[in-house]
Amino acid sequence: MPHSHSCIHPKAPVTLQTEGWAASAEHSTAQHDTTTAADMKLVALLIALTVAVGIDAAAVTPAPCPDGFVDFTTDPSTPVCLMFAMYGKGTWEYQRAMCQAFGADLAILEGNLYEQVVEYINDQYLDMADESFWIGGCYAAQEGHFVWVDGTDMLMGTPPWYITEPSGGRAQNYVALYSPDFYFHDLNNDKQLYAICEF
């Protein structure tokens, strides 16, 4: 990975090793006529691993949100799990790493999800309403505009951006859901805030 100032480094490709196992098992079973007993044990092991990984993946897909995450969708088959992480304040980069440690990332608050989150903060958690939260948007130097952590372009304009935002030039490369107005603001890069993670 080159030393880039962009925020859109992808997450580690966690399925790579699984695919390797599946490919090895398929290749080995196709040649079973000429294999030795030792080879057959290896094949059995590879198949067992592949099956185990497959069952594990199938079990994870329909699961509800993990502990600490709130489901923000009305469709239970495709939960949108958000965590309002108030363990401690930090920079955008620090909080992104924190979210990733939970297997999540900073939240992508597009469209209706943005509205749901603002409503949630205002209506249910009064102690949250004084706080600003880093979300998964940043200025990508190569592209010359703001992007989400999944690489998609952020929509500009009000809402969700505050009427005079973004305003900070390249001293403000990261996006927060900002108190007290709860619109998007680009903020100073060393600002210490809580974060919203999305699983």
Ligand SMILES: [Ca+2]
């Ligand atoms: Ca700003």
